[in-house]
Amino acid sequence: MEEILPKISQFLRSKLQLELHPNKVSIKTIGSGVDFLGWVHFPNHRVVRTTTKKRMWRKLEKLENDLNVLNSYLGLLSHGNAKKLQISLDLKFRQS
Numbered sequence: 379m380e381e382i383l384p385k386i387s388q389f390l391r392s393k394l395q396l397e398l399h400p401n402k403v404s405i406k407t408i409g410s411g412v413d414f415l416g417w418v419h420f421p422n423h424r425v426v427r428t429t430t431k432k433r434m435w436r437k438l439e440k441l442e443n444d445l446n447v448l449n450s451y452l453g454l455l456s457h458g459n460a461k462k463l464q465i466s467l468d469l470k471f472r473q474s
Contacts, residue, residue: 380405417458424458431463438471448472 383403390396411418416430426434434451441447448471455464 416454426455426458426460426463434467438467442471445472 383398383405387398390398408421411420411425413419413427416427417424418427438448438451448467451467452464455467
């Protein structure tokens with residue numbers, strides 16, 4: 379897999395005038411997912427990053443009566459595999 383990295387670097391440099399940051403390049407298996415914008419993306423699904431879940435719970439605990447914030451998070455969660463989390467949030471913050 380490491381043999382493809384110079385080819386990618388050359389393409390980026392010649393076609394797009396971009397450089398890879400030497401300290402920020404890592405090669406992982408697709409099974410470990412790609413962490414991007416609060417989600418961990420896999421080939422067939424995506425899940426909410428753990429730190430994003432924790433941050434969501436903290437904000438909702440702090441703004442307990444703000445249904446706009448709750449609805450915003452529920453809308454966000456509808457874009458991934460987070461049905462159990464949606465149900466938990468809905469039960470805790472809509473019925474309290």
